Amino acid sequence: MKKYLSLLKVRFLNNLQYRAAAIGGLVTQFFWGIMLVYIFRAFYGNSSVSDGMSFQELVTFVWLQQGFLSFIFLYDWDYELLEMITTGGICYELIRPVNLYSVWYVKLLSKRVARGLLCFAPVILLGFLMPEPYTMSLPYDAVALLLFVVTLLLSLLLIVAISMLIFISIFVTLSPVGSISIFATIGEFFAGMTIPIPFMPIWLQKVCMFLPFRYTADLPLRVYSGNIRAGDAVVGIAIQTVWIVGLVILGNLCMKRVTRLSMVQGG
Amino acid sequence: MKLYMKYVFLLLKSQMQYMSSFIMMVISQFFTPFALLAGIYFLFERFGSIGGYSMFEVFLCYSIIGMCFSIATCFARGFDVFANMIRTGSFDRILVRPRSTVLQILGGNLDLKRVGHFIHSILLLVIAIMQAPIDWSITKGIVLFNMIVSGTLIFSAVYLLQATAAFWTTEALEVANIFTHGIKEHASYPLDIFPKWITVFFTFIIPFGTVNYLPLEFILDRTEGSPLIYLLIPFAGGLFILPCLMFWQFGIKKYTSTGS
Numbered sequence: 288m289k290k291y292l293s294l295l296k297v298r299f300l301n302n303l304q305y306r307a308a309a310i311g312g313l314v315t316q317f318f319w320g321i322m323l324v325y326i327f328r329a330f331y332g333n334s335s336v337s338d339g340m341s342f343q344e345l346v347t348f349v350w351l352q353q354g355f356l357s358f359i360f361l362y363d364w365d366y367e368l369l370e371m372i373t374t375g376g377i378c379y380e381l382i383r384p385v386n387l388y389s390v391w392y393v394k395l396l397s398k399r400v401a402r403g404l405l406c407f408a409p410v411i412l413l414g415f416l417m418p419e420p421y422t423m424s425l426p427y428d429a430v431a432l433l434l435f436v437v438t439l440l441l442s443l444l445l446i447v448a449i450s451m452l453i454f455i456s457i458f459v460t461l462s463p464v465g466s467i468s469i470f471a472t473i474g475e476f477f478a479g480m481t482i483p484i485p486f487m488p489i490w491l492q493k494v495c496m497f498l499p500f501r502y503t504a505d506l507p508l509r510v511y512s513g514n515i516r517a518g519d520a521v522v523g524i525a526i527q528t529v530w531i532v533g534l535v536i537l538g539n540l541c542m543k544r545v546t547r548l549s550m551v552q553g554g
Numbered sequence: 555m556k557l558y559m560k561y562v563f564l565l566l567k568s569q570m571q572y573m574s575s576f577i578m579m580v581i582s583q584f585f586t587p588f589a590l591l592a593g594i595y596f597l598f599e600r601f602g603s604i605g606g607y608s609m610f611e612v613f614l615c616y617s618i619i620g621m622c623f624s625i626a627t628c629f630a631r632g633f634d635v636f637a638n639m640i641r642t643g644s645f646d647r648i649l650v651r652p653r654s655t656v657l658q659i660l661g662g663n664l665d666l667k668r669v670g671h672f673i674h675s676i677l678l679l680v681i682a683i684m685q686a687p688i689d690w691s692i693t694k695g696i697v698l699f700n701m702i703v704s705g706t707l708i709f710s711a712v713y714l715l716q717a718t719a720a721f722w723t724t725e726a727l728e729v730a731n732i733f734t735h736g737i738k739e740h741a742s743y744p745l746d747i748f749p750k751w752i753t754v755f756f757t758f759i760i761p762f763g764t765v766n767y768l769p770l771e772f773i774l775d776r777t778e779g780s781p782l783i784y785l786l787i788p789f790a791g792g793l794f795i796l797p798c799l800m801f802w803q804f805g806i807k808k809y810t811s812t813g814s
Contacts, residue, residue: 314729314732315729315731315736318732318736322736322740322748325748326604326740326743326747329747329748330600330601332603332605468586469582469585469586472586473589476592481589481590481593486600488596488599491596
């Protein structure tokens, strides 16, 4: 455990170095947020309520989504890991006395944490500074804020577990990133990243409930504004935990099988 | 031109060596945009219309932008990854050859998987043309064609600008994504749903308004006056590439190799 924690710390500090990239990401995310709130403004037209989500809740949703993007975004390819797989550098990893799954997990986690910490404060701050009605609002109440933090952290653990499975699948198929990115896109859709889940038809909302993706983004973002009430949020936390444990175990099993069977790409 | 064709032919040949991987990429490129499209569809199901536009009118806009984006990204790929060239020093090799730099970079890279996205856009365009309540005429057809040509030129110009910036930064400018991928996602909606300052920016600075707004209004019969203006407006937008080319030449003059 200790070695993984120290790896987490080292990678975290290492990732903090990429400040220029973080600023680039920040500008992009802020711009993205602006475009999204304007588009939704136009959709809402003159009314400010739609069943499912008020415009105010939506604006807050968008700013949180952009601010904490690296905590909840599935579409994140770690090129270092990919290169390791396709060039055969992976064999150096295999001979180390560590659990490969844990090492990768920690690497992905630290990258997301570092990027998130560099980005979230400015985006959220700008969200608060936006003119009405595009202003981000305060949390619904103290409980909502607390639940938001808890669900967000669990989201982070869950999203890394999901992306680990994607990486392991590349390991097996050696397929180019482009062709599996479609699965990431589908995942994003069911996570409520393309459009918030309350805007989907009821049957699709039900589908979302049975998939893990919703618990990586939709849950924390809507808990904050009180769109999901405290009671449901607690249930959500339980489901998140089950998914995390399940997917980590699954990932570990797959990884064991894969590394036993795999042939190292020469080169 | 003949030389460029030769480049394209060679690239095609080399990429076709990985046939199965290529086909998978194309299929993935074809289906991936459906997520965004489904999002738009559900929003219309919920809200009915956006700023006075119906769903198929937005689909028209969406498919045109999608086509421009996929063509430009396919052919101007070399500029998209140009920062790498600067960093590794391989741009020096291009400079010593007695041919135009733009030609060599265009010819150096081709992102063929975008064919998938292109087919997706054509499909949507056909659906939109059939479903949207538009009286088609030859003039409108020409305007539509001009929109696609000019949009492609503008996207390419943005890639060119992004590449030129690398002369100074020596790294890829992530911010440029706002104007390529950002526009691909958000310009699916006609420009006038946005507030004034965004409209002005995308009409006079980076002239996407000459693609997804002014001529679109003409096609949807929301304008009065001579159609001649609307035939020409997309060209004005396409001219945007000229200052970008000049900026590129200026960048080359300032260029100092990283020496690696």
